[in-house]
Amino acid sequence: MAAEKPPLPPKPKPALPPRPRPPPNAAARPAPPAPANGFTRPSPPFKKPALAPPPPPQVLPLKPPPARQYHLHHQHPPPPGGARKPAARYRQQQHRRGGGGCSCRRACCVAAGVAVLALCLSLAAACLAYLYYRPRPPSFHLQPLDPVRLRLLGNSSAAAPALDATVGARAVSWNPNERVAFRYGGGEGRVALADGDGDVALGWAPVAGFEHAPRSAAAVAFVAAARGVVVDEAVAARVRDRYRRRQQGFRVVVDTRVGVRVGALRTGMVPVRLACDGGVMAPRGGGTAAGPLSRCQVYLFRVRWFSLN
Incomplete structure (x- = not known):
């Protein structure tokens, strides 16, 4: 007879989950009434209170891009379908522009x-x-004027007096420098009668240029002539009287250009004016060297020439 199979061991009962602990104020609450059938109803699980929803994130207003980037963006838009420049390359380009x-x-x-x-x-x-x-400016002196020929026309009361004149002027210059020479260009010279009511112009004449070497003397000479110069009767009477007594005064002006030469070095030429007031007539038969010399003023750029020595 076959042996009987041993009985299977009883299956272990599944462990019940632990009951949730009641909240601290559960003892104060009244117990729910027991059901009529004698079975206990398991208490519902503890529910945590719902948390308040988080506040919505604050959206900050977007700042407008700088004007330079705005213009660059609109002037040079990126090519369609092309990749944008990386930020490092853009910063390098800005650095290069600032370095310029x-x-x-x-x-x-x-x-x-x-x-x-x-x-x-x-x-x-x-x-x-x-x-x-040690450069020093040259000095100029006007010699007594010779020849001087004055002729008054129109002695009748109906015609206004007129004057014909021929006057020769000669100015002597002395260069006191030992290493500096002067060069004078061509210009013009003018002669006028000196009178209390105003000078009377007698004409002009061209003046030739010349070289003025160091420690030497040079002369500027010209002869001015005028024909039919109308003058007032009172002026004509004074001129006639002074001319007879050889006491008529003159004013001589020479406009030219001057340059400086030091060895082989030469400078440019600038305008210069020679103004000689108080010119007198040479005595009869005395020649050009007779009589006192009147000193002349030199104006460089319309400014009076002066010496620092």
Whole structure:
């Protein structure tokens, strides 16, 4: 007879989940009434209170892009379908643009420094040249005028008096420098009668240029002529009386150009004016060297020529 199978062991009962602990104020609450059938109803699980919803995120207003980026964006839009430039390359491009301004300012500063240095060197060289050469302006003196021929016309009361004149002027110059020479260009000379009511112009004549060597004398001479110069009767009477007594005064003006030569170095020529007041007539038969000499004033650029010595 076959052996009987041993009985299977009983299946273990599944462990019940632990009951949730009642809240701290559960003891104060009254217990729910027991059901009529004698079975206990399991208490519902504890529910956590619902949390308040988080506040909505604040959306900050977007700042408008800078004007430069706006213009660049509108002037140079990216190609369609092309990739945008990376941020590092954009910053490098901005750095290069800023560096161009710095290099321009640096170049301007260097140019200004070089100009100031050249000016200082030029001034220093001019001072040294002045101390070495000691240049002095030449002096001019007007000799008594000769020949002088005046002729008054229109002695009748109906005609106004007129004047015919021929006047020769000669100015002597002395160069006191030992290493500096002067060059005079062509110009013109004018002669006028000196009178209390106003000078009376007698005409002009061209003046030839000449070279004035160091430690030497030179002369500027010309002859001015005028025909039919109308004058007042009172002026004509004074001129007639002074001419007979050889006391008529004259004014001589010479406009020319002058340049300086130091060895092989030559400068440009600038305008110069020679003004001689108080010119007198030479005595009869005395020649050009007779009589006193009147000093002339030299005006360089319309400014009176003066000496620092």
